[in-house]
Amino acid sequence: MAKWTDDDPSGFHPESLMMTYGFRPEWSEGAASPPIFQTSTFVFPSAAVGARCFEVAYGLAEPLPDEHPDLIYSRINNPNLEMAEDRLALWDGADTAALFSSGMAAITTTLWAHLRPGDVVAASSPVYGGTHHFIETVLPQFGITPVRFDHQATADGIAGSIEDAGGRLGLIYVETPANPTNDLIDLEMCAKLAARFTTTERTVPVAVDNTFLGPLFQKPLEHGADIVVYSATKYLGGHGDLIAGAALGSHEMIDPIRGMRTFTGNMVSPFTAWLLMRSMATLQLRMERQAETARKVADYLRDHPRVKTVNYLGHLQPGDPHHDLYKRQCLGAGGMISFEVDGGKDEAYRFLDSLHLFKLAVSLGSVDSLAEHPCTMTHCEAGAEENAKKGITAALVRMSIGVEHPDDLIADIARALEAM
Ligand SMILES: Cc1ncc(COP(=O)(O)O)c(C=O)c1O
Numbered sequence: 001m002a003k004w005t006d007d008d009p010s011g012f013h014p015e016s017l018m019m020t021y022g023f024r025p026e027w028s029e030g031a032a033s034p035p036i037f038q039t040s041t042f043v044f045p046s047a048a049v050g051a052r053c054f055e056v057a058y059g060l061a062e063p064l065p066d067e068h069p070d071l072i073y074s075r076i077n078n079p080n081l082e083m084a085e086d087r088l089a090l091w092d093g094a095d096t097a098a099l100f101s102s103g104m105a106a107i108t109t110t111l112w113a114h115l116r117p118g119d120v121v122a123a124s125s126p127v128y129g130g131t132h133h134f135i136e137t138v139l140p141q142f143g144i145t146p147v148r149f150d151h152q153a154t155a156d157g158i159a160g161s162i163e164d165a166g167g168r169l170g171l172i173y174v175e176t177p178a179n180p181t182n183d184l185i186d187l188e189m190c191a192k193l194a195a196r197f198t199t200t201e202r203t204v205p206v207a208v209d210n211t212f213l214g215p216l217f218q219k220p221l222e223h224g225a226d227i228v229v230y231s232a233t234k235y236l237g238g239h240g241d242l243i244a245g246a247a248l249g250s251h252e253m254i255d256p257i258r259g260m261r262t263f264t265g266n267m268v269s270p271f272t273a274w275l276l277m278r279s280m281a282t283l284q285l286r287m288e289r290q291a292e293t294a295r296k297v298a299d300y301l302r303d304h305p306r307v308k309t310v311n312y313l314g315h316l317q318p319g320d321p322h323h324d325l326y327k328r329q330c331l332g333a334g335g336m337i338s339f340e341v342d343g344g345k346d347e348a349y350r351f352l353d354s355l356h357l358f359k360l361a362v363s364l365g366s367v368d369s370l371a372e373h374p375c376t377m378t379h380c381e382a383g384a385e386e387n388a389k390k391g392i393t394a395a396l397v398r399m400s401i402g403v404e405h406p407d408d409l410i411a412d413i414a415r416a417l418e419a420m
Pocket residue numbers: 102103104105128130131175179209211212230231232233243244245363364
């Protein structure tokens with residue numbers, strides 16, 4: 001925990017601590033809201049203190065039990081980063097969090113920190129297009145072999161593919177629910193699979209992209225995951241005005257990632273960290289409202305004759321293979337919906353072009369409702385044929401529900417379906 005954190009968070013709900021935790025007004029002229037520490041570097045009180053700060057920051061010495069080394073330089077540590085990280089960690093019940101300049105920075109730095117040449121990385125499919133590219137195209141250039149599995153795969157099936165690919169599993173990477181299909185992957189199954197490949201020399205971590213449901217409606221660390229990653233650009237930021245990412249977990253898991261961040265230099269800026277703190281104060285209000293409205297929109301879509309299928313977690317029925325998993329692993333259905341219009345790409349495009357209140361834009365989790373065409377936009381890299389196999393067809397539209405009035409959103413959809 002940061003040196004500003006001497007409040008005890010136990011016994012409080014995270015939402016009660018988002019306005020205060022980790023900051024004391026007397027540290028900044030009585031300011032009720034933490035100021036932005038817009039500084040590159042920090043002044044040491046003495047050369048010996050400066051040297052000690054470096055020793056601890058570079059891992060040359062362990063900090064003493066009550067030691068809080070001074071700050072050094074904003075690539076390594078900064079008050080806004082540390083406050084935002086401490087507050088974010090509360091939501092997922094993590095020991096620690098590290099903030100990054102983007103979700104992709106958090107994901108790639110996590111993979112760089114925990115994988116080595118010769119490793120296999122087992123990754124769920126589909127995943128966000130940028131992550132897909134990194135796993136399929138970049139990691140193999142560094143001797144890391146991807147093994148992909150979907151929501152129907154069994155632990156034995158995945159284990160067999162890992163053995164076929166060389167057998168040295170370095171990490172399991174999961175995106176659940178998957179973007180854009182809302183497919184669920186069983187985290188407890190992944191944790192057991194990771195344990196099968198863990199040796200006395202090396203723990204195989206399970207990393208989970210929790211962007212779609214987290215941190216409110218899914219807590220992967222409670223289901224056997226070791227690392228949670230976020231595109232904080234989405235619900236955590238929530239206002240469509242910043243790009244950021246995060247990795248959370250135990251010190252054992254996150255310290256190597258934070259260490260890598262010091263040298264890749266892809267930390268979040270003080271201003272963006274400050275914006276994230278502001279956003280986290282309303283995180284629960286926004287996400288609950290978005291989820292409530294998403295249910296109304298999803299029900300409307302399900303009953304519309306010009307809509308073929310709706311991928312919405314709240315529609316899973318007992319008997320559906322994912323229903324029990326949803327009940328066990330998720331705390332709510334969230335605000336993301338994808339659906340197939342009756343037709344193909346032309347109809348999907350006409351629908352998107354006819355929306356007025358929804359913005360035709362990628363990204364998600366913002367206060368404004370957004371709609372896009374995954375097959376030719378966020379997930380275009382995989383190609384139409386490959387995408388169709390994963391349910392990302394030319395007729396599929398993805399919607400991120402914002403905080404507008406549900407009736408207005410439904411009216412906008414009704415008009416656009418009519419114009420299709
Ligand atoms: C599920 C998911 N993970 C990661 C990312 C990447 O995040 P960023 O755009 O903040 O780099 C995205 C972006 O859309 C996403 O949807």
